Amino acid sequence: MKTFPIEKSGIMQRARVASSAWSSHALGTRIEKLAILRRLIVSRREEILAAVAQDAVKVRTEALVTDLLPTLEILKFNEKQAARTLAAERRPGSLLFAGSRAEVLRQPYGAVLIVAPWNNPFQLSMLPAATALLAGNAVIVKPSERTPKVSALLRDLFAEAGFMLSLLEIVEGGPETAAELMAAGPDLVFFTGGEYGGKAIYRLAAERMIPAVMELGGKDAMIVFADADLGRAAQAALYGAFAHDGQHCISVKRLLVENPAYEAFVSDLATGAARLRRGNGTVGDLAAGIDPETARRLQEQIDDAMGRGARLLTPIRKGKALFPAILSEVPAAAAVMREESFGPLLAVVPFDSEEEAARLANDCDFGLNASLWTADRERARRLAARLATGCVGINEVLVNAGHPALPFGGAKASGFGRYHGPEGLRIFTRPKAVLECRHPWAGxxxxxxxxxxxxxxxxxxxxxxxxxxxxxxxxxxxxxxxxxxxxxxxxxxxxxxxxxxxxx
Structure with a gap:
């Protein structure tokens, strides 16, 4: 772990020098280097899965599905699309600029700081780092202090792939380390995490006029109409709410169900939640349990909701909820409907119309992802356009965030900037507008x-x-x-x- 005063270390200047040399290489050279890294990830996947399972407290299958698979898919996509995505772009002419040529160049920022969370520690460190490198930047990664094994593996993988320390550096530590790195003056910061940490980083970025990408938390709504495939939707709700114990930024937290289907649907949910198996390693759907602090925080939200008239559909022991937990008929003013939960707690609410569903879904400060379930495709597209979120899945849950060609990011308090897809590669570049006078007589x-x-x-x-x-x-x-x-x-x-x- 680094112990020197980062702001005096020259870490950002070293990164800028490295970026200048790295970005001067042909794009094909950078792509091949990252392809070596991708193949190393495949060959060392057992080490990676073991590290993720231990650091992030996941069962092995969860680590496979949410850390390894999307990372490899998006790396491969970026390799194939980088030439087109980063190419100079000709822009249309204008009568007022006759005789001129207009184009946009994509240039790397230089020193990019990536502050990564603990919940998907491999994916959310590796993907932004590799994408920033592909765009020609040098990268400093500040992983979560809760994921030391993943941090060590990241360092080994990049070194084995041939990336110099000045081009890709892993700096471990807590919030104070992130603050020191911000004081060192990166050219761009890419933050993934909760609202509290995001605001702290954003304040530091604003003081120094550092561009920032903020991938923050959500309070994602899943809307189920009575004409949907209700059996499939119930299975999707369980997965969307409780995979990795609800500790994905895009976990379903608010479930809105049309009234004709409501009672049967919530009954099926409670039955399904009781069947989820806790375990470790290759056994179980969920890890052995959540930490005491998370349980305490979620119990406060449960007590608040029940005090406002909500019903708890899942078991209790010694006056405390067992997790995963499901609340029904939750009032809009309850904390569980408005504040981050980040744990295995689902709030279910009935609705009577499409208009009410849209109002309830949008009645929240967050706007990351949403999920719509209906047999009416026209209604699904109409409602998707009305939701104040960065992403929407129709008759699908969670996995839309991993589609390699689609941008991922939030609205409102869920952040800004986009990740994945062509937008996710371009976000690590500055657009430079170039206007060339081709015919002096016209200027x-x-x-x-x-x-x-x-x-x-x-x-x-x-x-x-x-x-x-x-x-x-x-x-x-x-x-x-x-x-x-x-x-x-x-x-x-x-x-x-x-x-x-x-x-x-």
């Missing part, structure tokens, strides 16, 4: 001197280009007059430049 119309002829020419141009159109013949005649005026002015300016050049 400089608006240059000094500001004489009356220029003013009348511009006013006539504004009238013709943006005002009400005349008859076709009159319009054409007016344009010809403007063209002749413009050509005369450009010729005069050119002659004056030649005369001035001769005098010098």
């Amino acid at each position: 400089g119309l608006q240059w000094f001197p500001y004489d009356p002829d220029l003013g009348s020419l511009i006013e006539e141009l504004i009238r013709l280009r943006f005002g009400k159109r005349e008859s076709w013949a009159a319009h054409l005649g007016s344009w010809l007059k403007v063209a002749i005026q413009g050509a005369k002015r450009l010729r005069r300016l050119s002659e004056n430049r030649h005369l001035q050049g001769g005098k010098t």
Whole structure:
């Protein structure tokens, strides 16, 4: 673990130098280097799964599904799409810029700081790091202090793939280490985690005008209409709410069920939750249990909801809920409907109409993901467009966030910026606008001197280009007059430049 004062270490300057050299390599060279890394991940997957299972308290299958598989899929996608995604982009021309060429270049930021969480420690460190590297940056990763085994493996994997320390550095430590790294002045910070930590990093970024990408928590709603495949939807709700004990940022936290299906649906949910098996390693659906602090925090939300009239559908022991837990008929004002839970607790609410479902789903400060279940595709698309979230799955849950071609990110208090897909690669680059004058005769119309002829020419141009159109013949005649005026002015300016050049 690093012990030196990071702000004095030159870590960011070393990274900028490394980025300059790395980004000068052909994109194909960077892609091949990252392909070596991908193949190493496959060959060392048992070590990775063991580290994730221990650090993040997951069963092996959960680590496979949420840490390893999406990481490899998105790495492969980026390798295939990088050339197209990062290529210079020609932009359309404009009459006001005749004779010019407009394009946008994609350039790396330089030193990128990635602050990663504990819940999916391999995926949420490796993917942003590898994506930033592919874009030409050097990367400093600050993993969670709760994931030392994953941190050590990340360091080994990048080193074995041939990435120099100055190009990819792992810096372990807690919140104070993240603050020191921010003080060292990265060129971009990519943060994944909860709202509290995100706001702390964002304040530090704002003080230094550091661009930031914030992937924060959610309070995701799943909306089930009575015409849906209710058996499949119930299984999806259990998975969406309780996979990894509800400790995914996109876990389902609020379940809205249309009234005709409500009672039978929540009964099936409670029965299904009781069948989930706790275990470890290769045994069980869920890990052995949640930590006492999480249990205490969730119990407070349960007590608050029940005090407002909600029902607990799952068992209790010694006056405390057993997890996973399901609450029914939860009032909108309850804390469990508004505050982050990040644990195996699901709040279920009935609704009567599409309008009410949209209102209930949007009545929340968070807006990360949502899930819609209905046989009516038109209604699903209509409602998806109305939800104030960054992502929506239709007749699917959780996995939409791992689609390699789709951008992932939130709205409102769930953050900003996008990750995955072409947008997720471009977000690690600065767009640079380049305008090239290809024909000198066409440029400089608006240059000094500001004489009356220029003013009348511009006013006539504004009238013709943006005002009400005349008859076709009159319009054409007016344009010809403007063209002749413009050509005369450009010729005069050119002659004056030649005369001035001769005098010098």
